[in-house]
Every structure is written in structure tokens, then in C-alpha cells.
Amino acid sequence: MEKIDNGNTKGGLQKVIPLVSDLLPQGNYSADGVVLRRRETSPKSGDCLLFLRDMGALWAGAPGPRNRFGGATEPMTWGRFILYQGPRRLYLKSVDVAEDFLSVRGSKKSLLCAARWCRELGARLPAGHENNGVLSLFWGSMTNLSKGLCSTLLDVRFAWRWGKIWGVSPSLDSCPECGSPLVTDEGAAMTEWGFLCRTCRLNASSNRYKTVSQGAMEIIKRACMSSADAFVRTEPELRAHLSASAGLEQEVGDIASRLFVFLSFTV
Ligand SMILES: [Zn+2]
Numbered sequence: 545m546e547k548i549d550n551g552n553t554k555g556g557l558q559k560v561i562p563l564v565s566d567l568l569p570q571g572n573y574s575a576d577g578v579v580l581r582r583r584e585t586s587p588k589s590g591d592c593l594l595f596l597r598d599m600g601a602l603w604a605g606a607p608g609p610r611n612r613f614g615g616a617t618e619p620m621t622w623g624r625f626i627l628y629q630g631p632r633r634l635y636l637k638s639v640d641v642a643e644d645f646l647s648v649r650g651s652k653k654s655l656l657c658a659a660r661w662c663r664e665l666g667a668r669l670p671a672g673h674e675n676n677g678v679l680s681l682f683w684g685s686m687t688n689l690s691k692g693l694c695s696t697l698l699d700v701r702f703a704w705r706w707g708k709i710w711g712v713s714p715s716l717d718s719c720p721e722c723g724s725p726l727v728t729d730e731g732a733a734m735t736e737w738g739f740l741c742r743t744c745r746l747n748a749s750s751n752r753y754k755t756v757s758q759g760a761m762e763i764i765k766r767a768c769m770s771s772a773d774a775f776v777r778t779e780p781e782l783r784a785h786l787s788a789s790a791g792l793e794q795e796v797g798d799i800a801s802r803l804f805v806f807l808s809f810t811v
Pocket residue numbers: 719720721722723724740741742743744745
């Protein structure tokens with residue numbers, strides 16, 4: 545994010561790293577990012593929850609009717625946002641749209657997945673704190689979603705890698721209790737504190753944990769732990785595994801939902 549100097553001092557642009565929008569010096573700013581949410585505050589005005597590089601998530605007023613900015617204030621719209629910090633709050637002045645992900649909006653399954661990511665980000669990102677790693681992950685995930693990659697695989701990858709950036713995702717390699725490998729351990733279970741191996745699950749005081757199949761564990765591990773390029777290369781194979789086994793896609797999708805819960809513990 546850059547503060548736009550109005551020409552009173554040399555240099556033109558000044559780099560700033562603000563913590564919260566209320567602390568920004570008054571003036572104009574430019575930042576790349578995405579709209580996570582829009583809400584109407586009156587027939588002639590609204591607010592946008594933006595997720596911006598170097599600044600994280602924050603609300604900005606979007607004065608004027610919804611169509612003033614065209615589609616630029618709709619969720620999932622990426623671009624460069626020109627903002628004005630007034631005496632009391634931050635306002636959106638204009639948006640240079642870079643990508644609106646129309647293809648994602650055209651598929652119900654992809655749209656539901658992207659809408660969930662916007663909702664989870666909006667609910668869990670601490671306001672005004674830089675989260676550039678998560679922003680980059682979100683951009684890459686949206687790009688892959690727009691290319692038609694499997695939303696279930698992208699969803700579990702997004703949830704786990706977001707948690708990895710924050711240091712809260714459970715290990716997919718080994719049991720947190722005893723260190724046993726998980727992939728070869730049929731009967732592991734996902735708990736509130738990670739994936740327990742079969743032995744530790746049976747030893748746990750509660751038997752309410754549903755076991756995770758070996759097939760799901762392998763797919764999750766390969767989808768989550770691979771590099772971006774490797775994931776794209778293996779996605780067709782993983783997708784074929786998902787569709788070949790009844791219930792497997794549902795199981796992986798359920799685990800993705802529960803991975804988002806791990807992100808709650810940090811905010
Ligand atoms: Zn164990």
C-alpha cells in the first residue's frame with residue numbers, strides 16, 4: 545500500500561505500513577487487493593470490506609449508489625483501490641479493476657467455494673493487519689478455481705495452507721501424540737487438536753471422533769503439501785480419485801470445513 549503524496553514534498557509516493565485504518569494519516573492511498581464483502585448502509589451508500597496488500601482487511605465507505613462503481617465493489621473483484629483517509633474513516637474513491645473472475649461466478653459450485661473463502665476471510669482476518677501471504681494464497685486459489693480445477697481440492701488446500709501461514713494447521717504427516725505416520729494408519733481421526741493415529745484415537749477418553757479414511761488422508765496430504773506447480777500437475781489424478789470412490793469427495797469436503805475451525809484459535 546502506498547500513500548499518495550499531493551506534491552508538497554519530494555518523492556511523490558511514501559511507503560507506509562499502517563496497523564489500523566483509524567491510525568492512517570489523513571490523505572490519499574493506493575493499494576492492490578480484493579473486495580470480500582459489500583453491505584448497503586442506506587439507499588445511497590454502502591461499505592466494502594477490502595483485503596489489501598500491506599494493510600490486511602478493513603472496511604471502507606463506498607459513498608453513492610451501488611452502481612456508482614459499476615461492478616468494482618462486488619465481492620471477489622480484484623484491482624487497485626484508491627482510498628481517502630478522512631478525519632474519521634476511510635473511503636473508497638475509485639477502483640481500477642484487474643480481475644472480476646466472471647468464470648467463477650458462472651459455475652454454482654465454484655461460486656459457492658469462492659463465496660465461502662470470502663466469508664471465512666472476512667470473519668477471521670484481524671482488521672488492519674498485513675496478511676500478504678494469505679492474500680497471495682487467495683489470489684492463486686481464485687485463479688485455479690477460474691481455470692476449472694476441482695473446488696473440493698482447492699478448498700481443502702486453501703484452508704490448510706492458510707492455517708500453515710498462521711502456524712495453526714494440524715500436521716498431515718504424523719500424530720501429534722505419538723509421532724506415528726498418518727497416511728499408512730487406517731483409522732486415524734481428526735480431533736480439535738489435530739489428526740490422531742488409530743492407537744491414540746482409541747486411547748482418547750472420548751470416542752466421538754469420526755475416523756478418516758486412508759484414501760482421504762492421502763488426497764489431503766498431496767493436495768495441501770505440494771507446491772503450487774506440483775498441485776496443478778497432480779490435480780487431474782487427485783480429482784479422478786475423488787470421483788472414483790463414493791463418499792470420498794464428501795469426506796474431503798467435511799475435513800476442509802473443519803480445517804477452517806483451526807483458524808478460529810488465533811483471533
Ligand atoms: Zn498417535
